[in-house]
Amino acid sequence: DAKTTQPPSMDCAEGRAANLPCNHSTISGNEYVYWYRQIHSQGPQYIIHGLKNNETNEMASLIITEDRKSSTLILPHATLRDTAVYYCIVRVGQGGSEKLVFGKGTKLTVNP
Amino acid sequence: GAVVSQHPSRVICKSGTSVKIECRSLDFQATTMFWYRQFPKQSLMLMATSNEGSKATYEQGVEKDKFLINHASLTLSTLTVTSAHPEDSSFYICSARGPGPYSGNTIYFGEGSWLTVV
Numbered sequence: 766d767a768k769t770t771q772p773p774s775m776d777c778a779e780g781r782a783a784n785l786p787c788n789h790s791t792i793s794g795n796e797y798v799y800w801y802r803q804i805h806s807q808g809p810q811y812i813i814h815g816l817k818n819n820e821t822n823e824m825a826s827l828i829i830t831e832d833r834k835s836s837t838l839i840l841p842h843a844t845l846r847d848t849a850v851y852y853c854i855v856r857v858g859q860g861g862s863e864k865l866v867f868g869k870g871t872k873l874t875v876n877p
Numbered sequence: 878g879a880v881v882s883q884h885p886s887r888v889i890c891k892s893g894t895s896v897k898i899e900c901r902s903l904d905f906q907a908t909t910m911f912w913y914r915q916f917p918k919q920s921l922m923l924m925a926t927s928n929e930g931s932k933a934t935y936e937q938g939v940e941k942d943k944f945l946i947n948h949a950s951l952t953l954s955t956l957t958v959t960s961a962h963p964e965d966s967s968f969y970i971c972s973a974r975g976p977g978p979y980s981g982n983t984i985y986f987g988e989g990s991w992l993t994v995v
């Protein structure tokens with residue numbers, strides 16, 4: 766079973782920041798938080814991941830709370846092409862046996 | 878990022894026949910690949926973990942004799958749906974763990990393969 770909780774849907778205005786929350790209250794100390802998104806009828810696209818420090822790349826920023834029980838994915842300037850289902854995933858397993866178990870994700874709709 | 882490619886992207890087969898889907902890591906070697914299935918409007922469901930040179934590990938409830946997985950090389954894993962039935966029609970997606978020995982290395986996904994059994 767997925768170890769994360771996300772709102773089922775969110776809306777965002779084009780050009781504004783989209784902040785997608787995720788709760789992972791049972792996360793272990795060595796488990797990473799991963800974010801992927803899936804545009805309709807395509808394979809999931811990797812966005813970003815982190816362990817405990819905040820992370821930023823060309824796509825997004827990831828803010829992880831100090832207790833690591835929740836995180837927020839930030840798309841700084843959302844565009845219509847960012848409309849997708851966003852998955853927050855805690856990587857299950859360790860030592861080479863890691864796998865990604867998907868929950869239901871958040872359907873983000875970016876409106877013009 | 879690393880590239881994972883699937884083939885075919887779409888396939889239609891007759892009920893009772895078998896169909897093979899290939900998953901390739903194009904620019905890196907992947908000792909571990911994963912196979913998922915996704916029904917319309919649902920999330921991805923992990924079917925099995927494929928390790929190069931060894932038998933795949935199947936998730937609970939997935940029939941290993943129906944969904945044959947072969948990971949014969951570091952860049953290729955195949956999923957064969959045997960004796961396909963219409964209820965096997967789905968979106969099948971593979972993924973591969975990127976290069977590096979660390980727990981934090983990224984898993985990349987293929988484009989997915991649509992299977993329709995008629």
